[in-house]
Amino acid sequence: MPRHSMTQIFSPAADTWLRLAVVGFLSVCGGSVVGAIGFARSAYVTSIDNAPHQPVPFSHRHHAGELGIDCRYCHADVEKGPKAGLPPTATCMTCHSQIWTNAAMLEPVRQSLVENKPLRWVRVAKLPDYVFFRHDIHIAKGVGCVTCHGRIDTMPLTYRAHAFTMQFCLDCHRDPTPNLRPADRITDMTWKPAGNPRDPGGKIAAHVGIRFGELTHCYVCHR
Amino acid sequence: MTTSPRQWTSIEELAGDAAFAERIAAEFPVAATFPPTARRDFLKIMAASFALAGLTGCEKSPFVAGIPYVDQPEAALPGVPRYYATAVTLNGYAQPVLATTYDGRPTKLDGLPGHPATLGRSDVFMQAAVLQLYDPDRAQSPTRAGAPVTWTDVGAMFSAQRQDWQKDGGKRLRLLLSQTTSPTLARQIKEFQSQFPAAQLHVHDASGERERIANAIAAYGEPLDLHYQLDACSVVVSFDDDFLGPGPRQLLHAIEWAQARRRTDVPGIHLYCADSIPGATGAVASHRLRAAPSRMSHLIEALAARLGVAGASAADLSEQERHWLARAGAAIDGAKGGALVTAGLGTGSQTARWAARINDAIGASGQTLKLTPPVANPGIDVASLGELVTDMDNGQVDTLVILDANPVYTAPGSLDFVNALSKVKTSIHIGLYRDETGHRCNWQLPLTHDLESWSDARAVDGTATIIQPVITSFYDVRSRHQILAMMFGRDEEADALVKETWRNAFGDSFDAQWKKALRDGFVAGSTAQAQAKPASGWTEPAPSDVDGLDIVFRLDPTVWDGRYANLGWLQELPKPLTTLTWGNVIAVPPAWARDFAVENGDLLEVDIDGRKVLGPAWIMPGQADNTIGLWLGHGRENAGRVGNGVGYNAYAVRPAATPWTTKGSVRKLDSREALAITQMHHRMEGFDFVREVSAASPSLPAPSPQPSLYPPYPSAKNAWGMVIDIDSCIGCNACVAACTAENNVAVVGKAQVEMGREMHWLRIARYYTGDVENPRSYFQPVPCMQCEDAPCEMGCPVHATVHSPEGINQMVYNRCIGTRTCSSYCPYKVRRFNYLDYRNTPEAPVEPVHNPDVTVRSRGVMEKCTYCTQRIQAAHVAADKDNRDLHDGDVVTACQAACPTRAIVFGDINDPNSEVSKLRRSGRHYVLLDELGTRPRTTYLAKWNDGPDSEDDRT
Amino acid sequence: MADTPYGFVAEFATEDAIVKAARQVRQAGYRNIDAFTPFPLPRLARIMRIRDSRPAWLGLAGGIFGFLLAFGMQAFVSYDYPLNVGGRPLYPLSAYAVVIFELTILFAVLFLFVGLLVLNRLPRLNYPIFNAPRFHLASKDRFFLCIKAQDRQFDRESTARFLRDIGAVSIALVPS
């Protein structure tokens, strides 16, 4: 049996490498957990601040901001049903049969009307299929458009202003008071309560009969 | 809100927008499976912006197509249901419905509130009709010898044919109809007869409508409809007449029976039922006598003798028969005009005659029995199928037009219709499917479904309904009226033909009345009552005591005469008493089974006059000795992907002369077949799942309060609860079917049911007590109990099932990871698990029928009854928008809405005046498995025991 | 490196030999010594006045940490999203017991293990003593006693002699 004279297998540098490896491994493990949790909140996953390409480069800033057209002129179903509704081509043409009638930018709109083929917009505010969101009840109870959709009136191209995570919904469903506004300010993008938002919010909540404490149970949104 | 929906007059305002097509294509992939033409039309019609809820795992799907209308119709509100009054038909009778449509897409049918024949209630066929609309196996375009042709080709064929017919007045032309009540069709048939005076009409209806009229003729000397006025009865004696069983009259009978039953504090109506194969009537009868069909005429004659009807003499009776007759006779005496005697279809003309005479003697006519001229086939003088086959065999038929019938399948085996059909030169089948008959005819012309048709029909009580389309056809199909008009050489719009009929009836005020009829769903005004006396004198038929077993034919309680065989909802509906799905059985009496060592599932061979059929045995508790039961409606070859090859075809052995009861022999074979049943045990094993009260002790002992370690959670303003009255349940399954339709419950197929994986959120538990030869039967609907201290919730590791402040045991599909702990812990086993992906099975309903307000569950997810939470939320939103409280009746669950006997009551138990709260204070109120301390919100009312043993108690 | 070696290492054949030797080394006034044996020798540790109760305290600390973590985590869940689960209390202490118990044990053991490594300054792959020629036997059946160069009394000659005198089977000067 060949005998070896030394038990010293490793060079002094080996310890350094081993320690580095241990620290590195632990960092990678910890980092991936933190990274995954952060990734779920990233703009990539929540798709905020990302204006997708649309068939017509429609500018909410121009229409809602500069021209001051009320949201409900185009999104006419928002107070009546679960969906706000995308405007039919005919709605676009109420104005654009008079102005900018030859603008190249609006060619898809005119074509839609002529061919009776709808415009294919890309939906920006979309919830998962298992979320049963209703616009009408939110409006009826004093939640303004800007609360979820952000400052649409400043968006040249529409993007998602808030991450539509369940946490985002829950924050308001747990404590709706500061997010309520008077019925005539629902579509107002710039309205801010004077002073503490809880004061007017509390009054509105009492007036419209918010069912506090019942808004966070699952079947409110899922079924 | 389903209680007071706004009803729309027509869908025309929605139809015809090409924009729909694009919108559907984006969210509606199933359309891709249709052939191009059908798909184009389908997409054109289907609704805008589906909210077809799916349970996809991935949440990262931020940007999808959003497709608006080009020009939005005034009334279209995406995502908001709209309701139309119309009707579907069964055996030609209108079943008036309120159709719920989402974005132009019908998803749910309910009985039409306010209609005298439904009062808003429904049966299984009505619930499932909407699925048939979307059946991808429907005939989608006209075919000739299987090859698609155009309607222009059809028109050309008809005009060529018409020249031949006109030469001899249509002598060699035959028209074979199924039963109809349509005034428009009647009008067209008159025109047909005037155009082709020599042409012969035949009516074929496998479901016994002809025999019904034949029995009336035998009893009263003229064709009549017998309308039982059960709400006026306090005693009904039935001779093998399952009037509470499935069929077009079930709904009306069940409604009236339940009304009578609840007339007073104690049961207001008692049923005495002598039957051979147990059915719903026998199951709920307080006094049931099992008797072979061949005994019926003897029994009724003995009853007649007991009641002193002239000419009757008491035959030899067994001890049991004598007891039962004595009680029935005494009850009739005691009812003082509130009694009725009924005779079943298969009991023969002699029994029908005795029934008529007894009813006349006890003063039933006009009180508990209303006679009218037949609602069906008005003024159509027709010949039978047998005569047609004889003529066809003799080569006297050149052209056979079959309208909405499937004689190749449903003709009695003794007639050999197929052979006869091959001798016809030109055969034209007009029907919803290219079925067995469609396959063997030269031409197959596809019909519109009732929900896409303009037509009209009468309900069983004679009330007429204008059938209006709630969706435009997405296949290349036409209505029966249009096709008949084509035979006359005219191409007409479907609505014009119907309007023409009613223009005559409505006269000057047509526009107003037409609109009102469409909105109400029926035409006001009733049919005249007939006065008829029992026919006098008859020749005593020679007693046909041929050796052999009595073979009884019954229609299938879920697929009926076979017409619904391709509907997964109905195939998977557990049949009452047997809980069998996907197929039919040969019912044998327990004693016979013991003698021949037959067990459930053993294959039997039934031999009737040399014609044989094989089927699995089912030992039916309470079945009469020497009686074998066969169910019609299965064993189809060309039903479609769902219905083909399910069960055996009992038509093959059916004799034309005695289609309901005959003689035959049965032999046990040495093989077995697996039965897809949903309940394997029938005994309560000494437990009191179903409790009973009697007149002597009308209240259950008050339950001892169950102590709890846990302080109760505060309740919200509304606390939902449900009370189910076991006394009223007739096991008809309407609730289960309604739940399936409302909640997108998956159809899993035979193999999965055999493994015990059916998905129904509500099961009708069936129990027997007593001797297996003559048991008492109980039905107990078991939905989720919504326990306040729910064991299931505690087991879930991820908060996927938790409690709402309103007391609902919430199941959140999108949070579920499928540990199944909740189901393991559930003492009631009401939860259902998606073991596989049940969304895309061949048996699964096609997507458009889905309720968009309910998530479609993916695999690996638990599901269960939610008290129709989508309806609760809709009611909340509607009330909250008005800033008002919910009222009793604002929320109606699907099962509650469907139940014909109002056995299911749902509401707010915090409101002491709600109906459900009142029932919870009843002496019959009890809690299932009370001792477990789960504090269920779903509770029961005990069954009344008004049978012989309760009487014995009193004496 | 040759100027400050690690120390002298002496090999002994039996357990008793090294115990005796260690006693003598201690008596001779050597303090900076170490012994290497194939299995634990509590007698040796006693002679060398080695005593460290920190592992026990680490275990206790880990247990307390796990206990608090488990309790806090479970209570926070109910605090953050209070949900009615089967009518059970929001803060069910009896239900918390299991996870509390498990995490108490988990962290006690984790602390113990990490503590063992940290206190022993392990892993240490390269160590001077491994340069001793017959040291591979230290894990087998030989017992080694080492007098380190840092010891105040350490002297190349006298220490070597001393070790040979107390019965070492072999002696080696281990370079650092």
Place this chain on the structure above:
Amino acid sequence: MTASATDILPTDQSIGDVSRQLTGIPLHFPARRQWWIAMAVAVALLMLFIVSVIELFTRGVGIWGLNVPVTWAFAIHNYVWWLGIGHAGTLISALLLLTGSEWRNSLNRFAETMTLFAVVCAGIYPVLHLGRPWYLYWMFPYPATMGVWPQFRSPLEWDIWAVLTYLSVSVLFWYTGLIPDLANARDRATRRGWQVFLGILALGWRGSTIHWHRWSRTYRIMAAIAVPLVVSVHSEISLLFAASQLPGWHSTLFPPYFVLGAAFSGFAVVSVIAVALRAMFGLENLVTRKHFDVLGKVLLATGLMTGYGYVFEVVDVLYGGNPHDLQTLLDRTTGAYAWLYWGAVVFNFVPLQLLWWRAVRRTGWALLLVSVSVIIGMWLERYMILVTTLYRDFLVSSWSHYTPTFWDWSTYFGTIGLFLVPFLLAIRFIPVISIFETEKTLLDEREAHDG
């Protein structure tokens, strides 16, 4: 020198020989042929497992014979079974260390190794049995964007923590005990690859007295903590059932009944492995007939205690008189699955009685047969507990049946491969018997002779 009656190990061997013999097993593997044959079988089973899992994840848990009401069957049943087996190693090692039973030193290493892989097999089942296993991470408390947390009242949630804790603690305990032996093997290794591999795993252990001192303390404290952990884990597993209200599950007897059953099945597996390894590696000098004798006694004792559980379960039901419990008891003993109950009784307790005889206990193959019978018996018992309660619970209308499918069996046999492959690798590459502890035992015995 001859062995005296009180000796566990023959004292006519030197500790150097023992060391060479045991480190030689990984370094100069003695039983290549048997090992490769066993490995081939194990790999085949592992492949079966992988195929089954792919099928499972592709189609869903519906490939198993589950239904409603039997929503749990093979997956949970084998989970409990594997976890029970996985209790023996840590229990033997820790409990007997504390009680100073030196015979443990020949068994604890492979028993602990066996424990690890048995726990892995057990731990994988709750993942497999999920309807949507890709959402397993929802069972852990992490700050989710949906704001929903795990539910800590659920025995399933307890399970996750219990099993992960048990696995972590078992690994740490096993590894802590292994470090000195790895150092020994490192020092015996001649090939560079072996030296580096074992060198890194040994963490530079050098046997310093202060290290040994801290090590001993740590190891003993770990052992002291591990014993209640072992008891707690299977108690907790039993709560998976006992926390429900179902007849046949809802019993305070369950925690001890499960722990004893677990120890019973675990010792049976240890006995099987002891007999097998002894023959495979020629360890007759280290795993002696005395070991068999002791194992047989322990097996008999735990078996009798488990039998007491059986008896008391019946007494409990009869005394309680709850009609649902009576119904389930009657059904277990006479119903459709009575063969399971009686099978469990027969396999668990009938051959066990042979162990009353010393000659049987000291015969390897006899002990092996009894142990295999116990393993089968305990498997049947877990099956019986799961299925007979679920298939007939309260409402007669939901009574059903359960038949395992091909995939149930394939997944189960697959996990045996999942167990055997790493176990065979472990006995190939690390010392199967604790070297330094054996040496210590040997020396102590010699001292006892000399003194």
